[in-house]
Amino acid sequence: xxxxxxxxxxxxxxxxxxxxxxxxxxxxxxxxxxxxxxxxxxxxxxxxxxxxxxxxxxxxxxxxxxxxxxxxxxxxxxxxxxxxxxxxxxxxxxxxxxxxxxxxxxxxxxxxxxxxxxxxxxxxxxxxxxxxxxxxxxxxxxxxxxxxxxxxxxxxxxxxxxxxxxxxxxxxxxxxxxxxxxxxxxxxxxxxxxxxxxxxxxxxxxxxxxxxxxxxxxxxxxxxxxxxxxxxxxxxxxxxxxxxxxxxxxxxxxxxxxxxxxxxxxxxxxxxxxxxxxxxxxxxxxxxxxxxxxxxxxxxxxxxxxxxxxxxxxxxxxxxxxxxxxxxxxxxxxxxxxxxxxxxxxxxxxxxxxxxxxxxxxxxxxxxxxxxxxxxxxxxxxxxxxxxxxxxxxxxxxxxxxxxxxxxxxxxxxxxxxxxxxxxxxxxxxxxxxxxxxxxxxxxxxxxxxxxxxxxxxxxxxxxxxxxxxxxxxxxxxxxxxxxxxxxxxxxxxxxxxxxxxxxxxxxxxxxxxxxxxxxxxxxxxxxxxxxxxxxxxxxxxxxxxxxxxxxxxxxxxxxxxxxxxxxxxxxxxxxxxxxxxxxxxxxxxxxxxxxxxxxxxxxxxxxxxxxxxxxxxxxxxxxxxxxxxxxxxxxxxxxxxxxxxxxxxxxxxxxxxxxxxxxxxxxxxxxxx
Numbered sequence: 001x002x003x004x005x006x007x008x009x010x011x012x013x014x015x016x017x018x019x020x021x022x023x024x025x026x027x028x029x030x031x032x033x034x035x036x037x038x039x040x041x042x043x044x045x046x047x048x049x050x051x052x053x054x055x056x057x058x059x060x061x062x063x064x065x066x067x068x069x070x071x072x073x074x075x076x077x078x079x080x081x082x083x084x085x086x087x088x089x090x091x092x093x094x095x096x097x098x099x100x101x102x103x104x105x106x107x108x109x110x111x112x113x114x115x116x117x118x119x120x121x122x123x124x125x126x127x128x129x130x131x132x133x134x135x136x137x138x139x140x141x142x143x144x145x146x147x148x149x150x151x152x153x154x155x156x157x158x159x160x161x162x163x164x165x166x167x168x169x170x171x172x173x174x175x176x177x178x179x180x181x182x183x184x185x186x187x188x189x190x191x192x193x194x195x196x197x198x199x200x201x202x203x204x205x206x207x208x209x210x211x212x213x214x215x216x217x218x219x220x221x222x223x224x225x226x227x228x229x230x231x232x233x234x235x236x237x238x239x240x241x242x243x244x245x246x247x248x249x250x251x252x253x254x255x256x257x258x259x260x261x262x263x264x265x266x267x268x269x270x271x272x273x274x275x276x277x278x279x280x281x282x283x284x285x286x287x288x289x290x291x292x293x294x295x296x297x298x299x300x301x302x303x304x305x306x307x308x309x310x311x312x313x314x315x316x317x318x319x320x321x322x323x324x325x326x327x328x329x330x331x332x333x334x335x336x337x338x339x340x341x342x343x344x345x346x347x348x349x350x351x352x353x354x355x356x357x358x359x360x361x362x363x364x365x366x367x368x369x370x371x372x373x374x375x376x377x378x379x380x381x382x383x384x385x386x387x388x389x390x391x392x393x394x395x396x397x398x399x400x401x402x403x404x405x406x407x408x409x410x411x412x413x414x415x416x417x418x419x420x421x422x423x424x425x426x427x428x429x430x431x432x433x434x435x436x437x438x439x440x441x442x443x444x445x446x447x448x449x450x451x452x453x454x455x456x457x458x459x460x461x462x463x464x465x466x467x468x469x470x471x472x473x474x475x476x477x478x479x480x481x482x483x484x485x486x487x488x489x490x491x492x493x494x495x496x497x498x499x500x501x502x503x504x505x506x507x508x509x510x511x512x513x514x515x516x517x518x519x520x521x522x523x524x525x526x527x528x529x530x531x532x533x534x535x536x537x538x539x540x541x542x543x544x545x546x547x548x549x550x551x552x553x554x555x556x557x558x559x560x561x562x563x564x565x566x567x568x569x570x571x572x573x574x575x576x577x578x579x580x581x582x583x584x585x586x587x588x589x590x591x592x593x594x595x596x597x598x599x600x601x602x603x604x605x606x607x608x609x610x611x612x613x614x615x616x617x618x619x620x621x622x623x624x625x626x627x628x629x630x631x632x633x634x635x636x637x638x639x640x641x642x643x644x645x646x647x648x649x650x651x652x653x654x655x656x657x658x659x660x661x662x663x664x665x666x667x668x669x670x671x672x673x674x
Contacts, residue, residue: 018071235303
């Protein structure tokens with residue numbers, strides 16, 4: 001692998017290993033001090049070794065350890081327990097405190113709350129650091145808050161809830177990848193004061209984007225079309241209709257709705273063309289490059305500095321600066337230099353899906369596209385252009401496919417057709433979108449231009465809808481584990497290396513990769529073929545799942561509702577690689593692993609059975625629990641999400657007095673019965 005010879009590639013791998021080590025094996029502050037001293041010693045050894053005329057193995061070991069340690073420490077020092085002024089050291093969970101907050105970003109609201117990211121500037125008057133998720137009831141304020149606003153609130157802090165069902169999306173883990181560990185849920189009575197705070201670049205960019213969106217709303221642009229232009233040019237996706245977004249995902253075109261390297265590349269070409277007259281002046285090349293870099297970063301700031309756009313702008317900045325100094329810039333080198341730089345700035349980006357997919361797509365395009373382009377080269381210009389789009393799309397899809405299957409469990413079979421049509425379309429949309437945003441911000445957007453853009457977006461959406469409804473080409477609910485991701489990437493790399501240069505050693509490597517992948521698939525089949533009984537958490541409904549090898553049976557109280565495609569059954573089926581699925585009516589009494597399980601519904605009727613191991617209370621059953629426990633003598637009691645909280649609290653107190661184990665799925669999550 002030629003690119004492995006680049007020093008920055010090796011250092012990047014060591015940095016990633018250090019970040020992963022810190023993520024999975026963090027240490028306390030006391031040990032961190034000793035490791036920091038050790039790092040300084042190794043760094044001094046490296047400085048001494050690099051001055052020697054003939055280098056030895058100790059120099060390489062010291063250098064590699066230094067970059068591993070840099071990755072470890074850059075991640076570790078950002079953890080709340082290490083930061084001396086983090087707000088978590090000043091508060092107790094579920095205890096009201098006085099918080100001074102500064103809004104940093106507005107998020108897509110849910111049905112009941114406006115959502116924001118906020119910095120915690122002070123707790124009870126003491127200066128603090130750290131970010132938090134702020135949920136404000138929609139009826140608490142007359143208007144939405146803007147970036148850089150200051151709030152003084154009195155409320156209890158709480159941890160972001162972990163998933164209550166197995167294999168469910170972990171929102172708390174996602175928030176931690178953004179450096180956010182807790183949340184505040186407030187209403188009007190909790191807000192003591194609001195004020196304007198000191199301005200920041202990010203805040204000004206957020207407010208400018210909000211002003212532009214407000215002006216776009218006053219134009220002739222239709223709702224869906226306006227949402228698309230906001231996503232394309234401003235990086236604002238929260239106004240996109242959910243069904244429209246799902247259609248783009250099903251068509252394999254969702255990447256155009258997230259500002260990324262593709263959009264930045266188009267913008268770079270536009271700016272280079274528009275500013276080309278500057279190069280005719282003395283020192284014009286310098287101003288040409290600097291202005292492009294400044295405008296690209298302004299665009300990144302305006303679009304919210306997402307990992308994908310930050311990666312792209314960083315990479316193009318390195319390209320532009322290398323061009324300014326007449327230095328040859330190897331694409332792999334530049335890619336990994338931006339990768340290394342961004343992870344030094346924010347190591348949490350390594351765990352974000354967008355960051356991972358973005359770098360994998362670009363890496364495989366840079367590595368494979370020249371090979372693919374040669375294979376389909378034609379003397380006809382139009383064929384070359386079409387093949388360029390096709391080859392880039394295939395290379396990017398090869399790079400992101402395993403990870404996409406792992407995260408999203410679906411594969412759009414018509415992705416190639418979609419991209420052949422959409423990518424040329426996107427250049428026109430970007431140029432027109434930038435012009436429309438500019439004119440709308442000046443309140444000078446002519447109606448004919450807005451209506452023309454409406455027609456273009458409607459045409460694009462109609463094509464996306466046509467592709468999305470071709471259900472036979474959309475492969476859903478694909479089980480893909482972490483081991484499969486690693487195994488498939490190993491196979492892809494080994495196969496590509498063999499195809500690039502066919503020799504005996506690479507053939508053996510490819511065969512070994514195939515053997516490893518087959519072993520992983522066999523292991524995965526055994527791992528998921530388990531027997532288990534789970535009482536799921538589902539609001540206002542009782543769901544009990546029984547898995548026997550690859551067969552999964554759902555026992556439920558309401559037979560009129562199809563649960564197979566609903567939460568939480570769908571994610572469980574995919575994760576456990578279920579091949580046979582069925583639904584049955586929930587019985588009142590059944591036996592599992594030689595244990596009797598009794599279900600009490602709203603009627604509270606139960607058989608006179610003396611050997612009950614587990615008692616499941618559902619639908620706020622009308623029963624005297626104290627008397628029932630004395631009669632049946634169960635070993636444990638479970639209340640699911642179909643019960644009123646007032647009933648559950650009363651049952652919990654009764655079980656506590658009886659010293660009987662009690663589990664409430666709405667608080668403690670799904671309950672597996674051994």
